[in-house]
Amino acid sequence: MRALLAKEWLELVRSRRLLVLCVVLLFFGILSPLTARYMGDIFAMMSESMQGIVIQLPEPSIHEAIVQYLANFSENYPLAIILVAMACIVAERERGTLAMVLARPVIRWQIVLSKYLALLGMLLIALALGGLGALYYSIILFGGPAFVDFLLLNLAGALYLSVILALTVLASTLARSTVAAGALSLGFWLTLSLVGSLPGLRGWLPPALVTQAAELGLGSRPDVWQAALVALTFIGVALAGACLALQRQEL
Amino acid sequence: MSASAISCQELTRRFDHHLALDSLCLEVPEHSVFGFLGPNGAGKTTTIKILAGLIRPTAGKAYVAGQRVSPDDIAARRAVGYLPEEPAFYGWMTGREYLIYAGRLLGLGAGAHGRADELLQLVDLAEAGARRVGGYSRGMRQRLGIASALVGRPPVLLLDEPTSALDPLGRRDVLALIERLSGDTTVFLSTHILADVDRICDRVAVISRGRLLAEADQETLRARFAAPAFEIELAPAPGPAADLLKTLAAQPWAASVEPVDNTLRVMATDTDSARRALPVLLAPLGEQLLRYEQVRPTLEDIFARLVEQSEEETL
Incomplete structure (x- = not known):
């Protein structure tokens, strides 16, 4: 298992996927407080040049910065995760490298778990960088949020993204091509978002973690445990499904 | 006859309506270089994949070094070194890194480094070992594949068409390498290149449409069938x-x-x-x-x- 994990990590570094994800998340992390602070000024300048049009935006505040930052967790970040993780298993099966590994004394669930853990490590590092960028500019521009609140916000958001990652690994195991894995991952994500917005399910499915993360960032302490437990169950079921699917596959 | 390194008992494999293997029974003696001959689509690769634990038989049993082979059981895979027809590697790894990785998967730990260097020497890739595999020629990849199959010193080596994609020089090198291995390891070699079998194999099995047609040492085959x-x-x-x-x-x-x-x-x-x-x-x-x-x-x-x-x- 250690050998598999070390290989996965080295591949993420050498293929520059770690670097790309860090740059993307840092960019969006920094952009969020900047957008919240200067969007009003940009629109004001635009309204001056377009006579008769008046654009009214709320007064820039830390609330706006957090809303902007959290929008990434439900829009840009899942997409970035799907793009970097969708090939993780299917591409190895297509190229034939998986058969070379599985002809050795390796248990198939170890493949799934090592890929998920390495990708999760990459996600957490990129998220930490993006979060630090967002926190730094939020403090400079708005004087907040409190570090603990921001940390809790990111932990809740990271748990939601971990679900997306697990579903992407499952899609990569089930699909017969990388493109199909990407499409299936998008399908999982969109379905989860859609079902998570249904009345009655809204409070406890994984997408609720993003809403609850906003409250955590603003100093409230909502009850996140229900959604967190469901998210962990989703991760467990998705990974177990991936292990089972790989176990049944012939190479 | 010495003990069997590989034993196939009524091995059958069906893909939907196609019968790829039809009750194959085969005993491969230890330390032999065994040629598994057949035309394209005869069932050679299916047999090797079953022996490597990559696919399941529909019926029958297979044993390698006394261990029952199954994708669910890793014990038999410790006894096997496997080279597919077109070995696939991580292009971003160097040849040496790949062999170290293969060694670690077999639990060699720190010893994987020394074993990698030893094998790079054996397959004449000592100088190329520090280069990325993505830049290797087909012959070099084939030799690296053989080296990676040998990492754990397996008693049984499964080679699927090891020379079919090579130019004459690459073929000569790979055959010379297999000849050097004979005696220490049982080599099970599938091929449709008869000259290769003629040159290096002690025993031969001929398979067609999933059925075993004949199995014996070369002289007996000549006397019996030619x-x-x-x-x-x-x-x-x-x-x-x-x-x-x-x-x-x-x-x-x-x-x-x-x-x-x-x-x-x-x-x-x-x-x-x-x-x-x-x-x-x-x-x-x-x-x-x-x-x-x-x-x-x-x-x-x-x-x-x-x-x-x-x-x-x-x-």
């Missing part, structure tokens, strides 16, 4: 060769007559009749006849005869 062959070389001129071909093909003892350049290769069903009749038939040729001899039947003759017989029976 029809006697005669070669007649003529001076280059179109007339006599064409006439002689017709005459020979009409003989009751002639199984087949094949022209190759200026030589006719005659397979006989009855050696004595052929020996008696041929000098009489060839005498009128006079100076046109350059050479006439009874030749040792080749593996190709045996292979062709077995496969043709099998196909006739199927029809």
Whole structure:
């Protein structure tokens, strides 16, 4: 298992996927407080040049910065995760490298778990960088949020993204091509978002973690445990499904 | 016969409606270089994949080094080194890194580094070991594949068409490498290149349409299955060769007559009749006849005869 994990990590570094994800998340992390602070000024300048049009935006505040930052967790970040993780298993099966590994004394669930853990490590590092960028500019521009609140916000958001990652690994195991894995991952994500917005399910499915993360960032302490437990169950079921699917596959 | 390194018992594999393996029974003696011969689609790769634990048989059992083979059980995979027809590597790794990785998967720990260097020497990749595999030629990849199959010092090596994609030099190198391994390891080699089998294999099995047609050492196979062959070389001129071909093909003892350049290769069903009749038939040729001899039947003759017989029976 250690050998598999070390290989996965080295591949993420050498293929520059770690670097790309860090740059993307840092960019969006920094952009969020900047957008919240200067969007009003940009629109004001635009309204001056377009006579008769008046654009009214709320007064820039830390609330706006957090809303902007959290929008990434439900829009840009899942997409970035799907793009970097969708090939993780299917591409190895297509190229034939998986058969070379599985002809050795390796248990198939170890493949799934090592890929998920390495990708999760990459996600957490990129998220930490993006979060630090967002926190730094939020403090400079708005004087907040409190570090603990921001940390809790990111932990809740990271748990939601971990679900997306697990579903992407499952899609990569089930699909017969990388493109199909990407499409299936998008399908999982969109379905989860859609079902998570249904009345009655809204409070406890994984997408609720993003809403609850906003409250955590603003100093409230909502009850996140229900959604967190469901998210962990989703991760467990998705990974177990991936292990089972790989176990049944012939190479 | 010594103990079996590989044992297949009624091994059957069906892909939807296609029967890829049909109750294959096979015993491969320890420390032999075993040639597994068959035309394309005969079931060679399916057999090797079952032995490597990558696919399941529909019925029957397979054992490698005494361990039952199954994708769910890793014990047998410790005893096996596997080289697919086109070995796939991580292009971003160096050859040395790949061998170290393979060693770690086998639990070699720190010893994986030394083993990697040792194997790079063995397969003549010591200098290329520090280069990324993405830049390797086919022959180099094949040799790296053999090295990676040998990392855990497996008692059994499964090689699926190891030379079919190589140029003559690459083929020569890989065959020389396999020859060097014989004695220490049981090599199970699938191929349709008969010259390779002729050169390095102690024992041979011929398979067609998933069924075992014959299995023995090469000499026994020749004695048991090969029809006697005669070669007649003529001076280059179109007339006599064409006439002689017709005459020979009409003989009751002639199984087949094949022209190759200026030589006719005659397979006989009855050696004595052929020996008696041929000098009489060839005498009128006079100076046109350059050479006439009874030749040792080749593996190709045996292979062709077995496969043709099998196909006739199927029809």
